[in-house]
Amino acid sequence: MRITRRRFTQGALAAAAAPAVLSFGGPARAADPLKVGFVYVGPIGDHGWSYQHNEGRLAVEAEFGDRVETSFVEKVSEGADAERVVNQLAASGHKLIFTTSFGFMNPTLKVAQRHSDVMFEHATGYKRADNLATYAARFYEGRTISGTLAGHVSETGVVGYIASFPIPEVVRGIGAFTLAARRINPDLEVRVVWVNSWYDPGKEADAAKALVDQGADVLLQHTDSPAPMQVAEERGIKAVGQASDMTRFGPSAHMTAVVNDWAPYYVERVGQVLDGSWTSTDTWGGLASGMVKMAPFNSNLPAEAIADAEQAVADIKSGARHPFDGPVRDQSGTVRIAEGERASDELLLGMDWYVEGVQGKLPG
Amino acid sequence: MEILSLVLMSVVAAATPLLFAAIGELVTEKSGVLNLGVEGMMLVGAVVGFAVTASGGGAVLGVSAAAAAGSAMAALFALLTLNLLANQVATGLALTLFGIGLSALVGRGFIGVPLDGLPHLAIPGLSDLPLIGPLIFGQDALVYLSFVAVAAVAWFLTRTRAGLILKAVGENPAAAHRLGHSVLRVRWLAVLFGGAMAGIGGAYLSLAYTPLWAENMTAGRGWIALALVVFATWRPGRVLLGAYLFGGVTIAQLHAQSAGVALPSQFMSMLPYLATILVLVLISRDAARIRLNAPASIGKVFHPGG
Structure with missing residues (x-):
């Protein structure tokens, strides 16, 4: 040719x-x-x-x-x-x-x-x-563990939360975190800054600095870059990593990270195709199934905080505790989940309100 | 007092990369060349600066390499548009796309590598003064360099013969050519300078602002720098003002959110753009002055025979 x-x-x-x-x-x-x-x-x-x-x-x-x-x-x-x-x-x-x-x-x-x-x-x-x-x-289960740690280590009682977009996935994480942190320290408040991006290291760093400048001594992020972790290390405060272990970006700041582990699910599903038992399902796995894991707790954390966090992991795995155990109030004080009840998956999937303790207004 | 100082430090960090990229592009455009590849040149500068520094070359070598890498990208642009007379807009856009891909390729081995940020100046006594201490005497070297660059460009364009020739080439290349000036050489140098500045601006991001490499980490700052040049009507002082205004409002809106100001966050994210454009348009609304400052031949291909 x-x-x-x-x-x-x-x-x-x-x-x-x-x-x-x-x-x-x-x-x-x-x-x-x-x-x-x-x-x-x-x-x-x-x-x-x-x-x-x-x-x-x-x-x-x-x-x-x-x-x-x-x-x-x-x-x-x-x-x-x-x-x-x-x-x-x-x-x-x-x-x-x-x-x-x-x-x-x-x-x-x-x-x-x-x-x-x-x-x-x-x-x-x-x-x-x-x-x-x-x-x-169920990443929000990991937020409960992060909140438990933050409730113990925050001395200013102010936690900064760098958020991406106001979708239920992110709002749910803020809720689970705040409930757990205030269980330890009822006066703790959570300040949220929305950066309207999943990934912009510069902007995430700016948001982190703004929160720390205003008194936050623990940083949470629902964005993907390690920039906030670097800021936390530089300013000598604590932070929680996102998606994977970010220890090397903040050896002293890194308390833990919420890590996704898809391996057990993938192995299970491939096995089902091989033996012919695969059917269309809807899976929402958490700490119990191993789909969500916590990175190792930093050894510089107080022993009491680590013990509490480990207890929370065990309780969520066994079902003794749910991140949204009632009573859960929203910002106006209205009870959204009654005492003795638990949030249904439906409620969690559509969550569009802040729990009590979060400062500011949720963008519509 | 202390919080004000911290806020202003964040503003400086947010403005510096924009300032570098914009002051370089200003010189390029003053020579009559429109290079839309700023974003791509910044990214290549960011990755090369990071790679050299993280591989043990040190920050000075890293920033120099970033400037060289930005210039190399600009040289590609100059070759295509000045020698081969390709369309400047299309070539600039292609340069940005090329830079995004190239920087991702070069940076593959550097994702997730931690690096210490640039050291900050520390003069005993002076750097510890309240408020102005860290602000004036406690920045990293690149921040000072950005101010030197703005002053040098302003001086060069208004006070030197070479600056006059550069502007003449940008206004009327045919006339400059007939006076015996090499349009090609002047424009080549201006484009290379623009590339070097964009490269340093990128390196500021990956070495000082957030000391890490991440794909596409400029996140549109190259385009903001381009817009700043136009809205500042090609005047170095106003580029400085615009960059700091943009950085200032960006940081202010994050602080407002953190303090719980009840405005939609989407609106707040929009504010830096809105405020910068508004202020620069208002102070530069004299149409006659805009015509005087805008390089008349910008974006047009020049061929000496034509």
């Missing part, structure tokens, strides 16, 4: 447009391995969200060896591009596909409707089908 410029351009464009599907494992053998695909929103080197999902993929490979063949596509933007990537995986023989960001929900559903013989798993979404399951983690 003569290579004309036009042909060359077409080839280059096609190559550029093809998603970088990286396959591990050898070519098809007599007993074909199960092909499992993963779609990540970030680079696996983000040491946060996508990194943790990839750790789960590696656990699947370690568990099943030759019986599976996994592939992943990283840095897939949410939206139209995602559909092409998911479709490509489905069309290239993958029988189980994990899509790991909220924004992949509609693309995954569309591809699932086209490929009824392929099983799909979508993280943090709410749209399901016979071949599309959903899963998410």
Whole structure:
């Protein structure tokens, strides 16, 4: 074939447009391995969200060896591009596909409707089908542990909370944290700064400094960069890491971190596909199932704080305690969850109010 | 008193990267070249500065390498637009996209690597003065350098012959060419200077502001710097004002949120942009002066034969 410029351009464009599907494992053998695909929103080197999902993929490979063949596509933007990537995986023989960001929900559903013989798993979404399951983690349980520690160590009684967007996921975390912290110190108040971004190290650092300047001596974050942890270390206060262990950014400041561990779930679901027992389910795992884990508590914390935090982990795991045990009041003092009751999952999924003890007004 | 000092320190940190990038772009634009690749040049400067410093090169070498990396990106732009006469807007946009990808590639091994921030100046006695002590005598070297850069650019453009030639090239390249000035050489140098400043601005982010490397960590600051140049009507003093105004309102809105001011946070996030544009437009609303200051040939391709 003569290579004309036009042909060359077409080839280059096609190559550029093809998603970088990286396959591990050898070519098809007599007993074909199960092909499992993963779609990540970030680079696996983000040491946060996508990194943790990839750790789960590696656990699947370690568990099943030759019986599976996994592939992943990283840095897939949410939206139209995602559909092409998911479709490509489905069309290239993958029988189980994990899509790991909220924004992949509609693309995954569309591809699932086209490929009824392929099983799909979508993280943090709410749209399901016979071949599309959903899963998410109860991160707010980790916030309860963080709150327990903060209640013990805060001397000023002011905690700063750097928040991303006012969605239920984030509001729920603020609520669980505040309830736990005020159980230890009833006068403690939580100040929230919204940075309207998941990831902007500069802005997160600015927000952290503003909160510390106004008296906060513990920082919480629901954004992804380690910048607030660096500020906490510099100012000699305490902080809780997000998504993965951030100790190296604040060896003295880092109290713990709420870590996502997807490995047990991924191993379980791949096993079910292999033995034919997979069905479409909705999983919301927490500390008990190991989907949410706490990074090691810093040894510079008071023994009493660590003991309380460990007790809280045990109680939540056993079901003796729930992050939203009644009575829970909102900012106006109205009882939202009555004494002796617990928040239902439905209430938690739609949470759009601050609990008592949070300063400021929730942006609408 | 102490909180005011802390707040002002945050303002300085927020304004400095904008100031570097904007003062460089101002010189580039004064020579008649519009380089929209500031964001890309900043990112490459940020990653190279971080990589060199974290690999044990030290901060001085790191910042120098960042300036060189920004210049290298700018050289690519100059080659395409000045020598090969490509469209400046399209090339600048491409340079930003290229910079985002290139910096992510170079930075792969540096994600999650901690680094100590730049040391702050400490003059016994002076740096401990209340309020002005840390503010005037307790910054890191790059903050002082940013002020030197603004003063030097202002002096260069208004008081030197070379500055006059640069402005002439930006106003009317054909006339400057016929007077015997090399339009190509002047514009090359101006573009390289813009790249070096953007590179240092990026390095300030990755070495001093938040000492870490993260993909796309400039988060749009290159575009803000570009806008500052236009709203400041190409005057160095107003670029300084604009950068500090933007930084000041950014920090103030975070403090207002933390103090529980009952305004929607989305509105507060919008405030820095709104306030900066409003103030700069109001003080620069004299149409005749804007025409005088705006480089007449900006963005236009110049070919000596034409």
